[in-house]
Amino acid sequence: MRISAHGLDIDVPSGWEGRIRKGPHGTQFRSHAVLHAADFPLSEERGDFGSGAVETMGAGHAFIALIEYDASSAGTALFASGGMPRELRTDDFSPRQLQRTIAGQAGTQRFFVEEGRAFCLYVVLGSMAARGHVVPRVNAVLPTIRIAAPIPPEQLEAM
Amino acid sequence: MTALDGIQAAATVLLGLLVVGLLKSHADILRQLHELGAGMTEEPRRPVPVDLAPGSATGARAHDVAGHTPDGEAAAVAVLGATHDTLLAFLSSGCLTCNGFWDALGAGGDLGLPAGMRVVAVTKGPGDESESAIRELARPGQTVLMSTQAWFDYEVPGSPYFVHVSGAGGLVVGEGTAATWAQVVGLVTRAAGDRRRRRDREQADQIDQELTAAGILPGDPSLHPGGVE
Numbered sequence: 001m002r003i004s005a006h007g008l009d010i011d012v013p014s015g016w017e018g019r020i021r022k023g024p025h026g027t028q029f030r031s032h033a034v035l036h037a038a039d040f041p042l043s044e045e046r047g048d049f050g051s052g053a054v055e056t057m058g059a060g061h062a063f064i065a066l067i068e069y070d071a072s073s074a075g076t077a078l079f080a081s082g083g084m085p086r087e088l089r090t091d092d093f094s095p096r097q098l099q100r101t102i103a104g105q106a107g108t109q110r111f112f113v114e115e116g117r118a119f120c121l122y123v124v125l126g127s128m129a130a131r132g133h134v135v136p137r138v139n140a141v142l143p144t145i146r147i148a149a150p151i152p153p154e155q156l157e158a159m
Numbered sequence: 160m161t162a163l164d165g166i167q168a169a170a171t172v173l174l175g176l177l178v179v180g181l182l183k184s185h186a187d188i189l190r191q192l193h194e195l196g197a198g199m200t201e202e203p204r205r206p207v208p209v210d211l212a213p214g215s216a217t218g219a220r221a222h223d224v225a226g227h228t229p230d231g232e233a234a235a236v237a238v239l240g241a242t243h244d245t246l247l248a249f250l251s252s253g254c255l256t257c258n259g260f261w262d263a264l265g266a267g268g269d270l271g272l273p274a275g276m277r278v279v280a281v282t283k284g285p286g287d288e289s290e291s292a293i294r295e296l297a298r299p300g301q302t303v304l305m306s307t308q309a310w311f312d313y314e315v316p317g318s319p320y321f322v323h324v325s326g327a328g329g330l331v332v333g334e335g336t337a338a339t340w341a342q343v344v345g346l347v348t349r350a351a352g353d354r355r356r357r358r359d360r361e362q363a364d365q366i367d368q369e370l371t372a373a374g375i376l377p378g379d380p381s382l383h384p385g386g387v388e
Contacts, residue, residue, distance in 0.1 A: 018235045
């Protein structure tokens with residue numbers, strides 16, 4: 001299943017589900033597109049970083065969030081990395097990288113710029129102990145995510 | 160022309176006028192009912208089964224569902240390959256019977272379904288359904304997808320219509336329509352119980368066959384290591 005919206009696109013594999021939204025869920029720095037993908041049922045009321053969803057995931061599950069920040073962030077040191085990582089290593093994950101600590105879980109965060117857009121890739125594993133099994137499944141999904149260049153404002157007005 | 164013929168002709172004319180008057184009155188009633196909204200519900204385009212017992216599409220390969228939520232999120236929901244069973248509730252905003260289902264699904268809490276079963280309400284896509292009406296009917300936290308493609312994929316004849324998909328097998332295991340949520344729960348629960356009993360029976364038969372093939376028959380001492388009391 002392929003879903004596209006707001007310049008983001010993901011080919012959702014069987015057993016996974018995906019959402020792409022844009023809206024008032026974030027702060028002034030995160031009012032742009034948000035993509036979620038998970039191999040467990042996504043709850044409808046989710047924070048950008050998965051609150052409301054990660055609490056329900058099992059040990060063998062994974063949650064992926066791609067959160068867009070304002071384009072003005074693109075020039076800052078935090079977003080110095082170029083391009084979204086399409087492959088993660090098991091060593092990249094740590095319980096300390098979770099937005100909200102949940103016993104047993106592990107996460108990783110990467111800030112980057114792609115197509116002139118600033119993003120944070122945030123991935124949560126249901127179990128740090130099971131990362132050897134779960135990270136390869138995450139790595140099968142990441143390459144299917146595509147980021148398009150932003151639509152110029154004058155073209156948006158004409159649409 | 161005799162006097163009798165004249166009376167017959169007059170009676171025929173009177174009866175004709177009466178019939179015309181009745182037809183006109185009937186047409187007026189129908190028009191007024193239409194203006195009041197009667198007959199506006201979406202009716203199935205073809206006869207549908209009356210319960211969630213195995214139907215024509217049972218055993219058919221299920222489909223994942225992709226579309227939009229009423230809030231405008233692009234969304235894909237896992238039905239195939241899911242670790243849970245899914246009950247797809249095909250509903251619409253224009254079907255009076257659906258109102259009870261929107262209320263039941265939006266009430267939250269325990270829906271009375273077998274443990275682990277997920278319910279996804281599926282309406283037609285924004286081109287064929289009113290987004291604002293669905294936003295009003297859907298309650299926060301309820302999974303609702305707007306997807307005309309899903310209606311085609313599952314050959315939904317009209318609303319309300321329910322399709323029970325086995326996540327493990329990726330197959331449709333029951334489908335049909337119902338008048339109340341309690342009916343849906345009862346039918347799904349009974350169907351799940353029937354499948355469990357059938358599975359247990361098949362497993363017991365298989366064990367019997369394997370034991371027989373190994374030369375172990377009923378009453379064999381090896382089946383009762385502690386001895387038969």
